[in-house]
Every structure is written in C-alpha cells, then in structure tokens.
Amino acid sequence: MILLDVEPSKRYFMGLFTAEGLAPAIAFSSPSLELVRGLVGRGEGFSVLVTRPPGDISYDGQPLAVRRIRETVEPGRIALVRHVDLRSNHLMDAFAAFACDHFKALQDAHNDG
Numbered sequence: 001m002i003l004l005d006v007e008p009s010k011r012y013f014m015g016l017f018t019a020e021g022l023a024p025a026i027a028f029s030s031p032s033l034e035l036v037r038g039l040v041g042r043g044e045g046f047s048v049l050v051t052r053p054p055g056d057i058s059y060d061g062q063p064l065a066v067r068r069i070r071e072t073v074e075p076g077r078i079a080l081v082r083h084v085d086l087r088s089n090h091l092m093d094a095f096a097a098f099a100c101d102h103f104k105a106l107q108d109a110h111n112d113g
Contacts, residue, residue: 002045003029004036008076013048016073034059050076078103 001024003010010029017024027045030036036047041062048069056064080096082088 001026002036002039002047004031004033004047004049005029006031009050012050012074012076016048019074037064038062040064 003013003026028036028039030039033049033053036049037053038058038060039045040047041058041060041064052066056066058064080099082092
C-alpha cells in the first residue's frame with residue numbers, strides 16, 4: 001500500500017482496514033497526493049483515497065486504474081468552520097448554504113443508488 005500520509009485521511013483509511021481485521025503492508029507513505037499517484041502509476045503499489053482527482057493518468061503519463069469501494073464503509077465527515085472572531089457575511093452565508101445543499105444532494109444520490 002502507498003499511504004497518503006495526511007490527517008484525517010490516514011486515520012480514516014487505516015481505521016477502515018482495522019475494522020475489517022486487516023493491516024496493509026505500507027511500502028511507501030507521503031503527504032503528497034501527486035507523489036502517491038505517481039508511485040501507483042509506476043506499479044509500486046495501490047492506494048486508497050477519499051477523493052478522485054481529475055483524470056486517470058499520473059503526471060508522468062502512467063495509467064491509473066480507479067475502483068470504488070463496494071462494501072459499505074464508515075462515511076467521512078465534512079465540516080465547514082470559521083474563526084470564532086470572524087463575523088459572518090452574505091458571501092459566507094451563501095457559500096455555506098451552497099455547500100450544505102451540494103453535499104446533501106450527493107448524499108441523497110448515493111443513498112438512492
């Protein structure tokens with residue numbers, strides 16, 4: 001396994017393996033998403049990511065095989081936060097409403113599919 005070594009991704013995915021009684025052999029780890037994709041593209045192992053970057057080719061042109069996890073897994077959490085001293089304004093409120101609507105629609109589509 002090539003581990004994307006950034007929190008909370010690292011904790012989330014290692015927790016999924018642990019919950020299944022698995023301990024992947026980690027060959028490489030990096031905080032760089034593109035280095036992880038490059039190593040996978042070079043055939044150095046596999047990785048599990050929380051997002052799908054655009055394109056199925058690494059920076060150096062190597063093809064990447066992308067597969068969804070079929071089993072039901074613990075959903076990730078998304079939080080929208082702001083500094084406690086920063087007063088909300090119209091733009092912040094509009095973005096928060098958009099983000100909530102967007103992710104609710106994704107969740108509804110996932111639950112229907």
